Amino acid sequence: MNTKQKKHPSLPSSPEGAFSAAVSLLTYKENTEKELKRKLKERGFEEEDIDAAFEKLREKRFLDERRYFERFVRLAAESRRYGTRRILNEAYVKGFSEETVRACAPLFKTIDFDALCYDTLCRLPQRNDEKKAAAALLRRGYTSSQVREAIRAMKESGDKD
DSSP states (O other): OOOSOOSSOOOSOOHHHHHHHHHHHHHHOOOOHHHHHHHHHHTTOOHHHHHHHHHHHHHTTSOOHHHHHHHHHHHHHHTSOOOHHHHHHHHHHHTOOHHHHHHTHHHHHTSOHHHHHHHHHHHOTTTTSHHHHHHHHHHTTOOHHHHHHHHHHHHHHTOOO
């Protein structure tokens, strides 16, 4: 007996039904292809119907993983104050394809992660404790060289309080 129950009752699987369900899901929240495929499978749609729906979604640009990834990166960097490593890790966990990540690599060059690291350091409550501050910045995904430079710059500016 299957212990995993369907979360949503569904009609018989069809490409049109999969497309309609996908559009409904995408109007609520943008998803990676991997996330969307999982959600449609949970609703009982067959692989062939999902694939047909994805073709139509891409054609209409309702499913554009690259556009979603670009927004994801900007939000992670600017709002969550994450460094490159943390953003990439979360992107892979979220299900972005390696192809999408590679295609969008130039986007990372448009974000000043050095300045972001320094600004994040200045906001940390433990900024006066170098080891704790460094650990916090490394967890956020900044490189060790970015962390060292941010700490050095903060010492030089005398901006510890």
